[in-house]
Amino acid sequence: AIQEQTIPLVLQSRDVVGTSQTGSGKTAAFVLPILQVLQPGSGIRALIVTPTRELARQIEEMALPLAERRGFRVLAVYGGVRIDGQIKRLRKGVDLLVATPGRLLDLKRRGNLDLSCVRFLVLDEADRMLDMGFWPDVRRIVQALPRERQNLLFSATMSRGVLSAIRDTLRNPVYVEVGASHTPVDTVEQVVLPVNQDQKTSLLVHYLTHHDPARTLVFCRTKMRADRVTHALEKQSVKVAAIHSDRDQRERQRALDGFRRGEFDVLVATDIVARGIDVEDISHVINYDVPESPDDYIHRIGRTARAGARGTAITLLSAEEGYLLKDIERQVDMTIERRDLEEFVYEERRIPLSNELPRRPGKLVYRGGAQRAAKFGMRHVKPRSRRRSAG
Incomplete structure (x- = not known):
C-alpha cells in the first residue's frame, strides 16, 4: 500500500512524490507520519x-481524531x-492547517496567517491544482514558506x-x-x-428507474447540465441532489451528507468537485458526458x-464524443464493452454498437446527403462521380 512505502520515507525526512489509485489511503500516508514527527502547540x-473545499473538509475529518488524541489542533x-470564523479559529492556535489556495492567500494578505514555522508542506491532488489554474497561487504560497522544510506531493495521477x-x-x-495510476482498479x-x-437523459432516467442501482454518482461536464439532469430526475421521483461550484458550501455539504446518509439515491456532480467526494459504498458511477481527459x-x-469492493x-x-472515448481506451489499455439496454427504445443510432469510433472533430466525414450529415454532427463530403467505362 502507499502508506507502507511512504511513511518510512517521510520519517527519514525525505521529500516524497506519491502516486497511487484513488481510494488507496493517500491521506493517511502523509497525516500519520507528520503527527508522529511534530510536537503540538508551536504554531x-x-x-x-x-x-477543493470538499477535499479540505475530507482531510480535516480524517486528521481530527488522529490529531486530537495527541493534542494537535487541526x-x-x-x-x-x-472568513471571520476561520480567523477566530486561527487566533486560538493551529498546528496542522488544511487549505485551498485562494482562501490561504486571502488570509495571508489580511495578515491573519503566520507561516514562518511551517516544517511540512503537502500538495494534495497536485495535478488537479494544475488543471484548475491554481499553480501560480501554489507558487506564491511556496515563496511564503521557510526554505528549510519537508515537501510531500500526493496524487492519483x-x-x-x-x-x-x-x-x-x-x-x-x-x-x-x-x-x-493511469488505470482504474480491477x-x-x-x-x-x-x-x-438528445436521448441521454431518457436513457439515464430509464436505467435508474428500471435497474435500481443502490447508490449512484452521475457526472456531467457543466454546471448547467448537472442542474438540468437533476431536475429531470426529480420529475421522475428519483431522490437526487446536485453538487457543483455554483452551489454555496452549505448546499454542497447538505447534498453530500444526505447522499452519505441515504437520503438521496443519486448525486449529480461536476469534475471540479469530484475528488472531494468521499462516500462509502457507491455502487455505480455514470458518466452522462464522456470526460475530456482520461485522468478525469x-x-x-x-x-x-x-x-x-465491486x-x-x-x-x-454520443457520436460527437467518440474521439474522447478513444483517448480513454488508449490510456486504460482496454476496449470498453459496448452494450444496449434491451428494454429501452432507441432513436436512429448516431454511433454503432461496434468498437469503431469516429476520430477527432474536423475529420468526421459523411458521404451522404448534407442534411443527414448535419444530423450526424459530421462534415459533408460530396461523393465522387464514377466514370463509366467506354463501350
Missing part, C-alpha cells in the same frame, strides 16, 4: 494545500463560507506538467508509485452505452469499487 507546523480553511511545475519545489525527492466493471445526445475518467470511476462504471456515449 502552524504542517500546511496541506488541496484544490483546521481547514476554504472559500464559500465566512502524475503528468509531465506537474513534474515540471514541482521541479523547483522538491529537493531530491523519492518517487513512490503503487499500482498503475474491481470496476466498465460499460459503454452508445446513445444519441479515472478519477470519476475511482469513486466506486473502493477498498476491494462497482460499475457506465459511460453514455
Whole structure:
C-alpha cells in the first residue's frame, strides 16, 4: 500500500512524490507520519494545500481524531463560507492547517496567517491544482514558506506538467508509485452505452428507474447540465441532489451528507468537485458526458469499487464524443464493452454498437446527403462521380 512505502520515507525526512489509485489511503500516508514527527502547540507546523473545499473538509475529518488524541489542533480553511470564523479559529492556535489556495492567500494578505514555522508542506491532488489554474497561487504560497522544510506531493495521477511545475519545489525527492495510476482498479466493471445526445437523459432516467442501482454518482461536464439532469430526475421521483461550484458550501455539504446518509439515491456532480467526494459504498458511477481527459475518467470511476469492493462504471456515449472515448481506451489499455439496454427504445443510432469510433472533430466525414450529415454532427463530403467505362 502507499502508506507502507511512504511513511518510512517521510520519517527519514525525505521529500516524497506519491502516486497511487484513488481510494488507496493517500491521506493517511502523509497525516500519520507528520503527527508522529511534530510536537503540538508551536504554531502552524504542517500546511496541506488541496484544490477543493470538499477535499479540505475530507482531510480535516480524517486528521481530527488522529490529531486530537495527541493534542494537535487541526483546521481547514476554504472559500464559500465566512472568513471571520476561520480567523477566530486561527487566533486560538493551529498546528496542522488544511487549505485551498485562494482562501490561504486571502488570509495571508489580511495578515491573519503566520507561516514562518511551517516544517511540512503537502500538495494534495497536485495535478488537479494544475488543471484548475491554481499553480501560480501554489507558487506564491511556496515563496511564503521557510526554505528549510519537508515537501510531500500526493496524487492519483502524475503528468509531465506537474513534474515540471514541482521541479523547483522538491529537493531530491523519492518517487513512490503503487499500482498503475493511469488505470482504474480491477474491481470496476466498465460499460459503454452508445446513445444519441438528445436521448441521454431518457436513457439515464430509464436505467435508474428500471435497474435500481443502490447508490449512484452521475457526472456531467457543466454546471448547467448537472442542474438540468437533476431536475429531470426529480420529475421522475428519483431522490437526487446536485453538487457543483455554483452551489454555496452549505448546499454542497447538505447534498453530500444526505447522499452519505441515504437520503438521496443519486448525486449529480461536476469534475471540479469530484475528488472531494468521499462516500462509502457507491455502487455505480455514470458518466452522462464522456470526460475530456482520461485522468478525469479515472478519477470519476475511482469513486466506486473502493477498498476491494465491486462497482460499475457506465459511460453514455454520443457520436460527437467518440474521439474522447478513444483517448480513454488508449490510456486504460482496454476496449470498453459496448452494450444496449434491451428494454429501452432507441432513436436512429448516431454511433454503432461496434468498437469503431469516429476520430477527432474536423475529420468526421459523411458521404451522404448534407442534411443527414448535419444530423450526424459530421462534415459533408460530396461523393465522387464514377466514370463509366467506354463501350
